[in-house]
Amino acid sequence: MGDWVDVVLLDDDSELADRAIRQLRRGLAEHEIETRAVEATAPARSKGDVAAVNAVAIALGGAGGMVPVLITILRDWLGRRVAPQRVRMTIGDETIELEAASPQQQQQVLEAFLRRHEEG
Template sequence: MGRTEGDDARWVEFVVLTEDEDDADRADRLARQLRRELAEREFETRSVTAAAPGDTKGDVAVFGAIAVALVGAGGMIPTLIDVLRDWLGRRTGPDRICVRIGDDSVELDRPSFSEREELLQAFLAKHSDR
């Protein structure tokens, strides 16, 4: 992902990862749900085709992916983090999100979100200035 020609947006890719290799529908449903929630907060989103992240933990076989535009990112980052925290907080399973910009990524899950929140904020801020 990244900037597109003639576009002031930095596109951030979100890959929703599930542990159940037979449940592609669930991964897709979770990605669509996250996309709806981001759109409700007025983030521009689009579907993407993505390969499973190479640095994911465990044997992740199923995933769904979306992209989110960060325009003038500074003020959007706290809102984006709030949406992700809320969305992950409602998950009961071992679902995770890989946040990827170009070759750089960070992985989040419900148990680790609070301890990785500062890392996510720094990650998004670093890429919003490019």
Template sequence: MTTAGIPIHLVLDTGVGDRAHAEEQLQYLIDELSQLDVASIERPTAPAPPSGARGPGALELSALVIGLGGSGALLPVLVGLVQDWLARRRTGTIRIRIGDDEIELTASSDEMRQRALEEFLRRHQE
């Protein structure tokens, strides 16, 4: 499966539970992602909450949709940036979803997680 034209969904969980902190961290991530040659970076609009609900959760507020454009060649670069970004913060997780396939990256890394990431990237190469 290739990623050409397929949106990449990122969801940041800072692990803190503070919406202001999550928004600040998401903006830092957007700033770094903006340095890549991606076609688009968008904040998805959350559906209206059911009557009586307090509003969208922190995870919904910390979501992005990335358009890579006509080529999936940027996917490994995007994932590398996300891994580096998490490692520098030493906390939190980012879920990356392409279609129905999803992987969760955390600030810590180990050999098993690296193999899972390599398999995820392999499934989405052209």
């Protein structure tokens, strides 16, 4: 089995965050991309009240041809996020956090991040 990317949505509104993660899971299921629930906690540097955390793990194992599809799904999903939502993605020991980046910047960072872990 290959890597998993953990996608964590940090939001002060737990109901909105839960709905957003369910929306992401549906998009992934439509493309038969394997997911699993993950336990995640808000980072210590969270501002104000403890942020609600919703997360999903997405399989990258054997996904060589699936990485472009995953990039498209995540890019579209990220485009629907609103401030102050933050999205954190982790593969192994590497983590990126997307918050105030433009859609183009998010796409570039996301694509570079996932392609570094693509199985050749």
